[in-house]
Amino acid sequence: MIANDDLLNGLRQIATQEASIPALRAALLLFGGFASFAWVRRRPFLALLALSMGGFLGLGYWLVQMAAPLGFETDPALTREWAQAGVNALAEPKGSGFVFGTEPETSLVAALASSGMPLHLVVLAPQMAALLAHALLILLPFGFLKSHTTAAFAACLALGGGIWPGHAPYGSMILLPSAVLIAGALLGMLVAPAQQRMVRRAFNRSRLGIAAGLIAAAVFERALQGGAEPGITAALLLSGTTIILASPLRAALRRVFSASARARRAEGLLLLCVFGGSGLLWWDPPASVAGFNAARDEHAALSRPMNWISRNVPTTSVVLASPAYSAPIAALAGRRVLFSPGAGAEEQASLPEPFRRARLLESTRLGQPLARLAEGFSVTHLFLGPGEASPPAAPEPGTADEPRLRLVLVYQDIKDFRVFRLAKK
């Protein structure tokens, strides 16, 4: 395990150096050139193998750089998903929201965590989705196209990113990993009917119309969504259209170039251009995928107190912390929190019993947590980050009618992260 971590860290260090990007692109171009050559030499599966390997290399280069959950702390919706996944994996009781007293968030990563998958594997869901999407693009044409050579041609085009430059699905796939499952399931359902002769004939008759419809739908979807990367639907529709058009494209090249050798050369050149232009060769997720840069950061400073909480705070406990730390505590330490990650007052006010939550916080801030409220919310610890004032060491005596707890410092590190236990007086 340690050896694997060292290897992974070593790869990350290499990949995060700017100078390695031209080397990656040169390697991918070599794969493209080799595949093109293999295609011209009538080795379609060798060509597909070369492009598949190139594709996995291109994807792997970027995916290995992701050390933290993608979108965590950069996208509010994804942040909540990761927070819920952390709590689902490590906290008790199961089936409750990561903010005490709220409903659980539903997402693929939360479901994976609930199913018992270890959290360190759950955080790899975006990477796994991108790799699965890549595999899907390689295998899919073989399920739909009769000729294996045409299927290989279609797969080569699709995994390069498709005929249209800048519409590859990888960016949107890592942001929405569940899409690969939905797309896989939908396409899986279509494979069986596609084998029937009647369906095949009907499809062939209206192939160009279907392709035109898919292009229009994809363009409308992208127009609606916007963004630097295409939405998942647009990207998958255009990948599908690429596969649908592969057969007429080969037929057209054979019509135009009377000699099959010339047609093959044209096909080889097309593969090289598509692979060299459409997707992975120029893919630059730090610039085009929101949150990618943040995901390169391991949150090293925060990981120490989070590990401590994960090891020392009971799984049924709720941690009292400012909203800024709610998501890290839930996602990285796997403990529920009292406040929502959003800093907005409306968001906190929309939680159940906002005044009681605020009162507990206020009494804790003054060094005298109200025992009744702490017990009611299952709060056992207070977490403070750098710059947040510690409660007074000798709090003023409170009113006698309300039983109070005291705060015991149980963790403090060089970055001034602190954890207090709420203990009986």
Add this chain to the structure above:
Amino acid sequence: MPHIGLIVAEIRARSAKRAGAKFLPVLNLFGFNLDGMDVGWFLAMARLVFTALALLGAALVARGADDRRTGRIVLGIGAVGHSLAWFATMFPLPNVYGANGSMDRENHLGWANVVALGFSPLHTFQVKHLHFEPLWPLLTALASGFNVDRVEFVFQWAPLFIGLALLFSVRFAWIRGLDESEQTRTEAAFAALGALLLIAAPGDSSGPFRNPWALTFLLKPNHALGLVLVPLAALALARAHTWKTRLFAGFVLQLVGWAFVIHMGLFVAGLVVFVGLSWATKRSDRMKDLVDVGTAVGANLLIVSPYLAMLVVAYPFLEGHDALRLSPFSERPIEGPLRLGALFLLSAFGAWDTYRKESRLGRILASQWLGAHLVWQLFPFLGLLGQAREQDEAFYWCRFWTGLFAGVGLLRAALLVLARLRKNRDSNAARLGGAAAAMSLILLLPSLLPAWWDPGAMDQYFVAARKPLPDWIAEPTRFLRGHTPPDAVFAGDRNYARWIAAYGARRVLIASSLNFPNDHPRRMEIETALLRDGPRALIAEGRDRYSIQFVLATSDPMYQAPEITLDQLATRPYLERVYDRQFAAARVMIFKVRYEGDRP
């Protein structure tokens, strides 16, 4: 830490703001209020409208429109697409596009401002500094009616008109210069559509040269003007057969040079390729090609020679520089051709097929495609010498020709395939052309810029220009416009100088955003004297030679005099404080220079 009192107070404060608070409305340059505008929705609507119109156009041409009608529809899609993309980008901006983020754009605004004030178009806003691109400020000033307050509106509208002019220029040249065929007008329209809207791909925003459409048409419409003139220069050359017409071709070519000299250089490189190909293929008219090109280029150089001399005098452009070096392992060589993927292959086919058809204009244009890609391949070698300058312009030039021929290539490929498929069936040319045009439109649609253009996510200049100018720039420059004479020249903070010109419409002694004038040592001596209480003779020379009337400085240390503070400047006996304001980010002071003999 959320405190219940704070939570309640914040909610109340927000409610109170909504109910009664009054804000100054933020207006765009069209005069519309931008408050509360949902920019994401607005941009999506522009894309959706274009997509719907393009599909409607495809449906119309698929019904068997003739060549003329198909050409008009395709050209209309191009015009509407460019207009929508321009409108979507410009409408949400309270400033000129490029303001707040692009030094280049602010320089241009400054140049145009000072020409609109009546100063020579041969000079930049650095007083008496010879200009790099004099035509554009002159045209802008003319369009504004020499009214400096209208210059920003000209800047706002120019990208729209230049883009539309490009469409019509490409179409005009194609129709007039290429041999008449059954699809000439449709081809011309696809060439124009491609040159304008296939110039960029969605992934460009993360590349080193960003989006060529935005950076050429929106940010630098003066460069795009060069692109408008290029097809006309090619047409003039294609028609040249007498000395008079050759000289005319040279005249049109030199217009390209005055618009943007780099485009002239690149176009001449393409003409060299044209002649080279003529000789390499042993054409019977190769001598004519050589004489025509030689005469036109010679005449062009003769006419444009004063400008070239100005360049040599005013700019140290032959000095190598480390920033202009490229690694021999750089991916630049493949970046030009391959970033457009299959569109590059289509453009290669289009260029080859156009060359093969023997029309002279076709051969010139196809040679430009080849020339552009050959020039691009020279950059790694230039990079070794530290001379890989203006890479972005060479890249956009490559994209221009690739886009132009990608449109043509796809149409011709579609025609070829459909003709072969229908060999034994209906061969009605109009229906064939209509079907090919519809097929090409649909296949090109995902790559046409207005269908995917999202400046909010893809364009840093759009994002920057959405924000208001910082108050410490906006207010002092407003003061300059209203309270200083139009012929005032400013010394002082060199970084602030471009804002003095761009937003204050006044000239400066030295600006860090421009190249140094060749007399910069003397300017620096005078500047030093002004800032450090130097010899009066030097200060007086500042008045006599450069007309310096004001000094502007901020609380940020000046590059050339970091130790001089605003308070020290205020004690200089010859500087009279006329403006002093402390902003959150900086303090800005403006001094009037009192020369000996001035009236108090």
